[in-house]
Amino acid sequence: MPAFRSLLLAGILCLQGALPAMAQAPNPDLAELDRLQTLVQRNSAEALQALQAEAPRFASAADADTRRTYLAALTDAAFETGQAAVVTQAIAQLKALAAAQHDVSAHVLAVAFEARQLAIAGKTRAGLDALARETAAAEQATDPWVRWLYHLTLGVLHSGNGQFETALPHMLRSLELSRTLPRQAATAELRSLTHLEQLHFDMKNPERALQTIRETLPLAERLGARQAQGWLHLHRGNVANVQGDLGTAMSAYRQALAIARDGGLAGLRATALNNLGDILLQRKAYAEVEPLMREAMAAYRDAHELSGVALAQANLGFSLMGQGRIAAGVQEVEASIRFMREAGAQPMEEQLLAELSRMYEQAGLYREAIDTTRQQQALARDLFHTERDQAVAALQERFNSAERQRQIEQLAQANRVQDAELRVRRLQQIGLAATVALALLAAGISFWQYRRTRAANAALAAARHQAEGALAEKNLFLATASHDLRQPVHAMSLMVEAIGLRNSDPVLRPLVADLRTSMQAMSQLFNALLDLSRLESGQPVGTQGAVDLNALLADVVRLFREQASLGGLALRLRLPRGGATVWAEPVLLRQALTNLVQNAIRYTPQGKVLVSVRARGGDWLVEVRDTGIGIAVAEQDRVFSPYYRGERADQMADAGHGLGLAVVARCAEQMGATYGLQSRAGRGSCFWLRLPAHATPAAVAPAGPVAMQAITADPLRGRCLVLDDDPHVLKAWRAMLDAWGVTAAYASTGAQAHARLDAGFEPDAIFCDQRLGPGDSGFTVLRQLLARCPQASGAMVSGELQSAELSQAEDEGYLVLRKPLDPAALRPLLETWLARQPAHTATP
Template sequence: MACQRTKNLHSLVFAFFLAVSPLSVADLKSDQARLEAIQLLSEKDNQAALKQLKEFYSELPPNSEYQLRLDVLRELSAAYFDAGDIAESDKINLEILNLARARQDKETVAVMQIDDAFKLRDAGKYEPAIAKLNEVAASLKGSTRADNLLRLESAYAMIYRAFSKFEQALSHQLEALRLTDQLTQRKTLAKIRRLDALASLYLLMQNPEQTLLVANEALVLASQVDSPKIIAGLRMNQAMALCDLKRYPECLVAYERSLNAAQEANLPKLEALILSNIADLHLRTLSFTRAEMVARQALKKAELIQDLPSIYNAKANVGFALGGQGKIAQAMEFLNPVLDRARDLGDKADLEAVVGEIGRMYEHAKMYKEALQYTREQQKIANELFRADRSKTVAALQEQFDADQRKKQIELLARENQIKDADIKNSRLQQIITLLGAVLTIMGGIFIYMLYRKVKQTNERLEEVNQQLEYHSVRDPLTGLHNRRSFLDLMKVRSENVEHDRREDDGESPDCLMIMDIDHFKHINDSWGHSAGDAVLVEVAKRLRSAVRDSDMTLRWGGEEFLIYAPKTKPEMLMPLVDRVMKSIGSTPVIVGNNAIPVTISAGYISLPFSGVPEEACNWEKAMQLADMALYMGKVNGRNRAYGLLRLLAPYEQALPELERDFSDAIRQGLVEVAIIQGPATSQ
């Protein structure tokens, strides 16, 4: 983007060149008009603009105006970047920095250091990147250059966004949008670009509805300018939002419009990205042949500009498209280089995602040995990521929890206000009763009776509302089962009474925790629709209630996960309970309309206290974690089965850490006795 000049700088530059330069005022105006024409061209055809910029810069005399040379270099850097030539763009940026230092232009030097912050971001160094931006902000303190301040705010937003600090990113993005009103040139284009960035941020924040609103607002503004480059970016954000909303036909239309605009603007890097996104859309909709065709187009385009991230992204899409067609060997020819690159870069998040997809590809092809191999590798990588990101994840969850709590507090306050309003109405009714009784005893008595009935009905309604509120606060709205909150409250009470209960039963009747997950639930949603998925959840809940004792607690843990808490369950009754639950779910299919949907579950179960281990060493939360690991073992070993931890075969000081570190290995070492209960055979 070209740098805007202030009036004072404009006057100083003119005075200087009128005194010492052979250039005339007419020459300067002609050069500025030429640059503005190229800027407009860059919005329509980047390659043509790049060619003209290179010619323009080569024709600039050594004594050309500093600001003009600076503006030409900035436009040249942006054009190289849009063309996918990052190395040449970086080279031009270095030339800008050296030019600004030679002219002692401290503000431009500060702005160019924003590139250093982006390099720190790309290296995963969040705090140093923000510290670098803070240095730039200190250098720009008191600046009146709206364009430079806008660059700084946009950089803050991009770096906070890269590290999932969405609240801060949104604040800086909105400030950048506000600064566009202070620009003196190309104000509308700048505003559209900020709206485009804001739409992209909302998309990352998993708010596709807001993304569409902002993108549509920007598209209305874009009708005022002739910029296929802008249209391409806006249509791509629009398409990704529609894809998240599963409006796939509209999404494909938006992607095609974005691709047409990128081709019109001659932006090969953006073309490769859009083609990869279209291929991914076809993969989502299981159109593997189309996905392969489009992914190969993306690969060809990416190889043409030698953009490595785009090349490997396209190779991954080609591989998964081939895998979807059952061409596993050909698929791995494309996927193995992707795996090698992710390992070389140390990008465990991408590696975990690709390995997981390959595992699912092998599973879909019924090559279970290879699927298990990749699933185990994915689990290993996921465990490493979990340990590395544990503190960050906990902080994010705490922040989300606090936000949820604030929302609940607001809702409770609103309900309290409703109750207070009702109390005020009751008070007024009682005053009316007293007044009427004093005026006419007989008539007052009649009115008092009538009003008393009304007050009673109001109080009964209030009592009913309060009971409903209490019910819904501890129940899942879909299944009617207890929810996670009610279980956490119960565990809190249990923890307070654990010493008393231990002395009372002496461990002869421990509690039982059984966590379950519906097998292939995503397949149910994809094949029969989300309404059928909801019907399956309701029926599973009904069968679980019928399979357990009245004293047992059955709850929906979240999504397709359920939990049974069976207090005071004798050891000899534990495995029959689990077997009864497995059969109640899997013995008969769930009937939804005219469809018979086979449903099975995988489960993990454990006693509490576990194997005589003090609850200070293995409390309910750790027991849940072990049961969840057992559930995962059921998943990776074929589903439709329950893994149970019966007892430790080694001192708990030795066995528990091994179980937490590598569950499968602890079983192989004989540190724990495990029981496996197979579910009923189904046609699935």
């Protein structure tokens, strides 16, 4: 028996040692699938053929992991080769596996692949909604490769939908997960890096995208991943195209096209062809574009990318129009525009309309060009209003939420304080009627109650602090949002100036005038938002002093006289003969008076507006009277609140956004002035501002900036260096400065700017954007450039409300220009700078 027990124990020990070894033994099926998944990155067509041949082995395997991995590899290869039927069948098999085995990983894979299908068909929003419903399931998936694919797909779809800030964390999460995978780590990392560099490019960071391409290409070459190499070369071409190096871009696109044709990659082939066609269209090589676009459309159809088919079809139409086949070309372009409209891709529709208008003008069809431009302008206006309304609605909701919370806290604290006071009174009554011992006890209870009251007061102070914090947060959000919105408006203002100077067609002049009017309206909205944010945050604006009220009002009325005349209004000014001097802050006073006059003109369809000054005791009373629509009594208490507009205001075409009078109120409060109104509905209004008089005219401060003169068409002579990391803004600068006759060099980084100087470019003027790419400080770069060019003048261009860097620049005497730049103010400044410089003998 002892011998038997020893043998039994030895057998058990051997079995215990063998079980872990069996568990760790590699699965040959999974190893073979890993090889085939790597092959997908090298040659998708070959990998798909091999996977389909191995279907009897893997599709019916007993191990659910093997079946799931096989279906995932099959679907990936089918996507890359454009085999839509294979994709649909594989997704159905994944769903069946998920239902039969209760496999969460298979279910998440099926949803991710379906979302990718929807995005290819132009339904990206539906794909994102489907993925959002599976967030919890994805995090519970046992297969780490599934979690990686889920975050990668989310990032790619958000990026394709233009939500780049939302896409970035998912891309970075997929990259992090790829490096921890027990299998397929290298190929997963390669795919994550490829999509990440494309996201950097979409976020207008070409330098970062190019750096990621350089880091990723060695990994793709080591894995022999021809497909990834093709996409990386294509993205390298996109970067070169944005930077203006068209020769390098075309070479990179041809490399990508060769790889796509060798590997049977329909999607890559279509994209490379379409990008080549874009460059040839820029060069007006229309005959070369036509065959490329027909091949691209066929490739997009093979890949089942309908949005790509529409883009290639539009380029085909432009090539036909360029060859003189106008009717055939217009038919193709309009079909593409209809697809974009039905798919809800309004930004792309607006771009196609703009290009179609340009082609009409090139063909001499000016009436068609004007009609198409009007459609494009209407769509652009709708896009702007939609974005603006969404931003204002979100801001108003946050402000209302903070205000409601503050009121609730104040009411709760008031109730607690009232309860405390009642308890104290009861205790005092008990103390008067009790003995000395009870009086001592009452004193102790009173002390305890005092501590509770003090705690209640502390809670009330905390609630007030919380409300002030919410207001500060709202102001910070407003300043940031205004900066982001100012950037495209800044580019548009420069482009409109260039178009106006180059336009010689009298038919297009009214359209250019409408563009200038729209730009002024957008600038007024941004300025009002920033003024309100700055005033509510309590930021100092300036110091108070004596201000010549007569001169200031004359200047303000002069600004609006033409606008009133065009609207059929009589704008009159009545001033005291002996002059009027007030004690006020000049910037705030000018802003308040400007808003009052503008408000009166806006809400007076016909009649007159009278601006007058009268003495009232030791003060001066400024009144702005109008014969406009008036304000009902029930609404008069709210007209100075932000975003409030009366019921009748909604019936007017240009009723503003409810910010002008709110700015007037904040300006008056900061200056210590009083303000108010008298109005009758349908009869007109009188808004007034009362300011303390000042009796020393010798100390009167300047009234403020005078009106800018109209821009002349005389060319300028000189050299200018412009730095901005936004390629669209650089194009706008180039268009405007070329129209003014200025010789200019452009750079997107500090290193590029110094390279321009090293190459011999000697600027007379330097304009440097405050926000450059990572590693560059606009202020630091400007100082370095001016140190190298002591003969040059310079300015920093910024869209921010306030920052430490801006304060430092202004304290050190540097000129800071705020976006969007007004060409009417910029040109006189540039004329002054260039006039101080000697003439150059040669051009670079």
